[in-house]
Amino acid sequence: xxxxxxxxxxxxxxxxxxxxxxxxxxxxxxxxxxxxxxxxxxxxxxxxxxxxxxxxxxxxxxxxxxxxxxxxxxxxxxxxxxxxxxxxxxxxxxxxxxxxxxxxxxxxxxxxxxxxxxxxxxxxxxxxxxxxxxxxxxxxxxxxxxxxxxxxxxxxxxxxxxxxxxxxxxxxxxxxxxxx
Amino acid sequence: xxxxxxxxxxxxxxxxxxxxxxxxxxxxxxxxxxxxxxxxxxxxxxxxxxxxxxxxxxxxxxxxxxxxxxxxxxxxxxxxxxxxxxxxxxxxxxxxxxxxxxxxxxxxxxxxxxxxxxxxxxxxxxxxxxxxxxxxxxxxxxxxxxxxxxxxxxxxxxx
Numbered sequence: 064x065x066x067x068x069x070x071x072x073x074x075x076x077x078x079x080x081x082x083x084x085x086x087x088x089x090x091x092x093x094x095x096x097x098x099x100x101x102x103x104x105x106x107x108x109x110x111x112x113x114x115x116x117x118x119x120x121x122x123x124x125x126x127x128x129x130x131x132x133x134x135x136x137x138x139x140x141x142x143x144x145x146x147x148x149x150x151x152x153x154x155x156x157x158x159x160x161x162x163x164x165x166x167x168x169x170x171x172x173x174x175x176x177x178x179x180x181x182x183x184x185x186x187x188x189x190x191x192x193x194x195x196x197x198x199x200x201x202x203x204x205x206x207x208x209x210x211x212x213x214x215x216x217x218x219x220x221x222x223x224x225x226x227x228x229x230x231x232x233x234x235x236x237x238x239x240x241x242x243x
Numbered sequence: 244x245x246x247x248x249x250x251x252x253x254x255x256x257x258x259x260x261x262x263x264x265x266x267x268x269x270x271x272x273x274x275x276x277x278x279x280x281x282x283x284x285x286x287x288x289x290x291x292x293x294x295x296x297x298x299x300x301x302x303x304x305x306x307x308x309x310x311x312x313x314x315x316x317x318x319x320x321x322x323x324x325x326x327x328x329x330x331x332x333x334x335x336x337x338x339x340x341x342x343x344x345x346x347x348x349x350x351x352x353x354x355x356x357x358x359x360x361x362x363x364x365x366x367x368x369x370x371x372x373x374x375x376x377x378x379x380x381x382x383x384x385x386x387x388x389x390x391x392x393x394x395x396x397x398x399x400x401x402x
Contacts, residue, residue, distance in 0.1 A: 092293055098334035163303070189307055196332035198290035198304045 097204070097215035098196050104130075104210045105194035112161050112183035113170050122182070124210035127236045129157045129203055129229075131180070131220075132192060134164040135172045137200040143219040144176050150225065151179035155233070159183035162192045162200050205232055208240040267306070269313045276316045283312055283325060286340055290333050 099105075104120055111118040123130070131147060133140040151157055159180035161169045166185055173180075186192055195204065198217075205214040214232055216224060271277040284298035289305040297305040297312070308329070315325050329337045341347045383391075 095334060095336055098330065098332055193307065193311065194332060196290075196334070198333070 094217060097212065099212045100215065102212055104204075104206050104212055105191065107184070107186075107191045107194070109191060110185040110187075112159070112166060112185040113173075114182075118182055118184050120210065123158050123206070124208075126156060126208050127233060127240055128181075128206050129155060129233075130160060130206055131157055132160045132162045132195070132197050132200050132202040132204075134162045134200045135168040136164065137162075139219050140201045141176075143201050143221070144179070146219075146221050146225070147179040148177050150220075156181050160186050160191060160195075160197075162186050162197060163189040203229070205229060205236070207236045267309070269309075271313075272317060279322065280312060280316055283316075283322060284309055286338065287312070287326075287329060288337050288339050290337060296339060 104124065106120050108117050108119040110116075129150070131143075133143070147157055157180050159182070161183050163186065166187070169183070169185075173183075184191060189197075195202075201219060203216045203220050204212050205216075207213050213236060214229065216229065218224075220229065269277075269280070271280065281298070285296045287297045287308060289295045289297050289300040289302055289308070291302045291304045292300050295302075295305070297308045312325065315328070320328075326338060335341045335344070335347065341350065343351050
């Protein structure tokens with residue numbers, strides 16, 4: 064390497080570093096793929112919120128569904144709630160996991176804000192949340208008809224997230240389920 | 244003076260009590276378990292607050308994982324079993340000391356590679372520098388030597 068060329072070494076290093084940092088701007092470290100992707104939904108049998116019965120994995124599995132982890136203490140869940148209602152009104156089956164919450168608070172929330180859920184799993188101790196690898200609400204899981212977790216979205220599901228990420232997958236899974 | 248000292252100690256004790264109350268304490272049936280608890284809780288990463296281990300974090304999820312860790316240790320689970328359990332749910336991400344695999348190879352190998360690169364660069368630089376100065380000595384002709392001497396003499400006179 065000639066002495067002239069050597070002068071460019073810092074520039075090249077800078078360019079490489081800048082490229083990495085620039086790429087880093089768009090990366091969200093919280094967006095981690097779930098460890099359970101392509102794994103079966105964990106087994107559970109927990110009380111059904113507001114009902115005097117238990118709800119288990121078999122009640123949820125059978126069609127393509129969304130599993131939404133929420134709680135009344137979760138501020139973003141309140142932001143997300145109206146959009147879940149929109150999805151439910153369009154006929155998307157959504158099951159709720161009421162995560163580490165108080166039943167009475169949760170029922171009041173559903174009373175006041177509307178209930179987009181087919182049913183709610185009362186995960187008071189967070190045991191299902193633990194098996195799912197939940198680390199904060201809201202989280203939304205896309206579960207296929209065979210009960211396999213296909214996608215996990217961390218954070219609020221809004222129109223953009225639904226249209227760009229969840230809906231295409233949801234459609235694809237439904238088409239797959241129909242053809243079988 | 245004695246009274247002052249007593250008040251001070253009392254005030255400090257009040258503060259200390261509060262500081263400890265933030266983190267829950269677990270009673271272990273045997274001190275070896277406590278040691279492993281400390282070790283594992285510093286090695287497990289809090290999934291929510293990504294730059295803290297579960298021992299340092301006060302996030303609800305970290306508290307849950309500490310409780311779980313305690314329960315599993317008391318039930319006699321091995322370190323490997325506990326780590327597998329956590330990784331199955333939260334991914335390899337949850338370990339501060341991840342297993343060696345395709346995805347983590349760069350993490351494990353980068354320090355050694357960088358050290359190697361550094362050594363090679365240092366070696367090459369040192370060699371070229373030594374070679375360069377040796378060359379310069381050889382190239383100093385008698386003429387140049389005389390010039391240097393006059394310059395040196397001049398500075399001596401100036402000072």
